[in-house]
Amino acid sequence: MSTHTPKKYEFQAEISQLLDIVTHSLYTEKEIFIRELVSNASDALEKLRHTQLTEKEIFDDQATLEINVTTDDKAKTITIQDFGVGMTRAELVENLGTIAHSGSKAFLKALGEGAAKNTNLIGQFGVGFYSAFMVAKSVKVHSRSWQKDEPGHVWTSDGSGSYEIEESDDERRGTKIVLTLKDDASDYATDWKVKEVLERYSAFVSFPINLNGKHVNTIQALWLRNKNEIKDEEYTAFYKFQAHAFDEPRSRLHFSADAPLAINALLFVPKENTEKLGFARLEPSVSLYCRKVMIEAKPKHLLPEWLRFLKGVVDSEDLPLNISRESMQDKALIDKLSKVITKRFLKSLEEEAEKRLDAYNEFYGEFGIFLKEGAAMDYTHKDQIVKLLRFESSLTEKGKTTSLADYVSRMGSEQKEIYYLVGPSRAAIESGPYLEGFKARNLEVLFCYEAVDEYVMNNVREFDGKKLTGADHSDVKLSDLPKPEGGLTEDQTKELAKWLKDTLGERVAEVKASDRLVDSPVLALNADKFMSPHMRRMMKAMNKDGGESPLRVNLEINPRHAVLTHLHALHTGNPDKAKLVAEQLLDNALISAGLLDDATAMVARLNKLLESV
Ligand code: ADP
Ligand code: MG
Numbered sequence: 001m002s003t004h005t006p007k008k009y010e011f012q013a014e015i016s017q018l019l020d021i022v023t024h025s026l027y028t029e030k031e032i033f034i035r036e037l038v039s040n041a042s043d044a045l046e047k048l049r050h051t052q053l054t055e056k057e058i059f060d061d062q063a064t065l066e067i068n069v070t071t072d073d074k075a076k077t078i079t080i081q082d083f084g085v086g087m088t089r090a091e092l093v094e095n096l097g098t099i100a101h102s103g104s105k106a107f108l109k110a111l112g113e114g115a116a117k118n119t120n121l122i123g124q125f126g127v128g129f130y131s132a133f134m135v136a137k138s139v140k141v142h143s144r145s146w147q148k149d150e151p152g153h154v155w156t157s158d159g160s161g162s163y164e165i166e167e168s169d170d171e172r173r174g175t176k177i178v179l180t181l182k183d184d185a186s187d188y189a190t191d192w193k194v195k196e197v198l199e200r201y202s203a204f205v206s207f208p209i210n211l212n213g214k215h216v217n218t219i220q221a222l223w224l225r226n227k228n229e230i231k232d233e234e235y236t237a238f239y240k241f242q243a244h245a246f247d248e249p250r251s252r253l254h255f256s257a258d259a260p261l262a263i264n265a266l267l268f269v270p271k272e273n274t275e276k277l278g279f280a281r282l283e284p285s286v287s288l289y290c291r292k293v294m295i296e297a298k299p300k301h302l303l304p305e306w307l308r309f310l311k312g313v314v315d316s317e318d319l320p321l322n323i324s325r326e327s328m329q330d331k332a333l334i335d336k337l338s339k340v341i342t343k344r345f346l347k348s349l350e351e352e353a354e355k356r357l358d359a360y361n362e363f364y365g366e367f368g369i370f371l372k373e374g375a376a377m378d379y380t381h382k383d384q385i386v387k388l389l390r391f392e393s394s395l396t397e398k399g400k401t402t403s404l405a406d407y408v409s410r411m412g413s414e415q416k417e418i419y420y421l422v423g424p425s426r427a428a429i430e431s432g433p434y435l436e437g438f439k440a441r442n443l444e445v446l447f448c449y450e451a452v453d454e455y456v457m458n459n460v461r462e463f464d465g466k467k468l469t470g471a472d473h474s475d476v477k478l479s480d481l482p483k484p485e486g487g488l489t490e491d492q493t494k495e496l497a498k499w500l501k502d503t504l505g506e507r508v509a510e511v512k513a514s515d516r517l518v519d520s521p522v523l524a525l526n527a528d529k530f531m532s533p534h535m536r537r538m539m540k541a542m543n544k545d546g547g548e549s550p551l552r553v554n555l556e557i558n559p560r561h562a563v564l565t566h567l568h569a570l571h572t573g574n575p576d577k578a579k580l581v582a583e584q585l586l587d588n589a590l591i592s593a594g595l596l597d598d599a600t601a602m603v604a605r606l607n608k609l610l611e612s613v
Contacts, residue, residue, distance in 0.1 A: 006166040014099040016161055023133045023159050033131040035201040037080045041067045042205045044084025046294050059148045060173035066208040073189045076181045083174040086145040092155045133159035135185035142176040204241045221292045223266035223313050227254045239268045243311035247271040253348045267312040273366045282308045289315040306374035346384045364390055376459035391446040398426055404463045417469040420446035422454050432592045433523035434472045437516025445471050474525040478515050487560030496568045503582050514556030521561040524553040524589035580609050
């Protein structure tokens with residue numbers, strides 16, 4: 001039996017890279033290693049509690065579910081011990097030698113995404129277990145699994161390329177991590193320093209923590225307490241602890257319900273939307289508890305996908321304690337829970353929009369994109385979410401928004417649809433040709449500036465029984481306006497339209513007098529009514545089918561515009577020049593629609609036209 005001889009292993013390349021960054025980092029808040037190791041100990045205890053529910057035989061079953069921290073300022077060590085699930089040899093290799101787990105993976109990903117060697121990231125992601133190497137010159141992990149037949153092991157490393165594992169005779173279940181501190185980190189071998197750090201980070205760990213034999217944390221299931229007795233600072237501290245957050249929460253929702261399920265929930269909206277800042281897609285992270293016992297830290301299906309920005313805790317007494325962590329099998333129950341919480345959260349947003357408009361607008365500016373996602377994809381809550389959407393419009397001031405309900409309240413009795421235009425900015429939409437026909441008829445048009453808006457509007461389809469319609473869609477019918485004086489006669493218009501169709505050939509499907517133009521000479525409508533100009537642009541950007549098909553548009557002309565009256569005279573007098581003008585007009589219309597892909601031919605033509613000025 002030579003199992004007691006140490007065996008040497010190499011770290012996986014990514015881990016070596018990570019360790020290199022961590023050990024050489026100048027990150028000043030090195031103390032976070034305590035938070036990381038304590039939270040791992042707490043996770044291991046939590047896992048044990050669950051294992052106890054399903055397994056009969058557990059090694060060292062009498063061990064208390066607690067965490068012991070001890071310091072030795074002579075030996076310059078700090079030791080963190082838990083009686084949790086422990087690790088087998090294979091698990092030591094897998095968990096501490098490879099990048100299979102969450103925290104560090106996210107860290108490396110963020111580094112890869114161009115965040116450079118930003119040492120702040122260490123604080124943001126924690127880098128988990130490896131943060132020990134910020135302060136330790138050597139780390140020993142004694143671990144023994146809960147499984148009866150597995151022996152204990154000691155894992156040792158100095159944080160350079162390799163580690164060793166040796167079998168040991170440990171008689172206690174769980175994990176004991178001994179850090180021999182670097183000279184500049186020897187403070188962490190003193191009772192006072194560690195006490196201070198533990199108090200800061202570990203108030204909400206739901207297992208007792210003892211420092212050198214003295215109990216330091218008071219267990220607080222904040223969400224179960226009466227909200228009138230909780231101070232703002234306590235909420236903030238809980239948010240920071242629970243969400244591993246560094247910001248202050250933007251808002252919170254603390255509520256309990258009895259029917260249809262007994263629920264205590266404490267939800268937070270963070271200050272910032274990190275997805276918007278270009279960080280990775282958020283993972284759902286509202287934790288699920290049953291009577292203070294964590295069932296799952298990051299359940300995927302507890303809340304709808306679009307609520308992935310929420311943090312906090314949902315505790316329901318009605319959940320069976322042994323509900324499987326992996327699958328949360330009781331889907332019907334989880335669905336019910338999901339609906340109650342989502343409805344309640346949406347209601348709190350409605351209230352905010354009503355009573356604290358500025359706060360709501362700030363929230364919307366940051367997280368509105370998630371509401372749009374919900375409106376488009378979450379059929380169950382769509383109606384409630386759509387009410388919360390806000391847009392600028394042709395009747396609001398710049399920067400001010402309206403809800404769909406307010407839009408509808410302003411609609412005249414003859415207006416049947418809700419109109420919108422998609423464009424990069426207010427200025428772009430206002431100076432384009434599409435709005436003027438609506439303005440002339442006093443029809444309000446919503447302005448949509450975000451790339452997803454077209455998709456959202458298409459999916460939402462209607463509000464309050466009124467269809468959402470793109471003001472640049474070819475099938476919009478507008479009422480007749482009194483015809484202003486001047487311009488081409490009806491016959492002249494027809495003649496010019498026919499000539500334009502013949503001259504422009506395949507590039508246009510149809511040419512006709514417009515009922516929407518007031519100040520602009522022409523506008524282009526996509527002949528394919530299922531694909532708006534904006535949609536086409538998006539398809540092209542995504543390189544999907546459709547973006548590259550030959551473009552044919554319907555051209556609408558304004559018979560009262562001077563350019564058209566001149567063109568009418570020119571097409572018989574100087575057909576060559578008239579042809580250049582016609583082509584230029586079409587290109588102008590395409591530019592306004594965002595449909596001109598290549599401007600080279602247009603510039604050459606324009607130069608030719610300028611020669612004759
Ligand atoms: P994370 O906690 O995000 O998974 P860590 O780097 O903190 O990442 O830990 C890596 C893994 O090592 C954990 O997922 C867990 O499986 C294992 N581990 C760490 N500490 C302990 C411990 N005290 N008891 C049991 N397993 C542990
Ligand atoms: Mg961890």
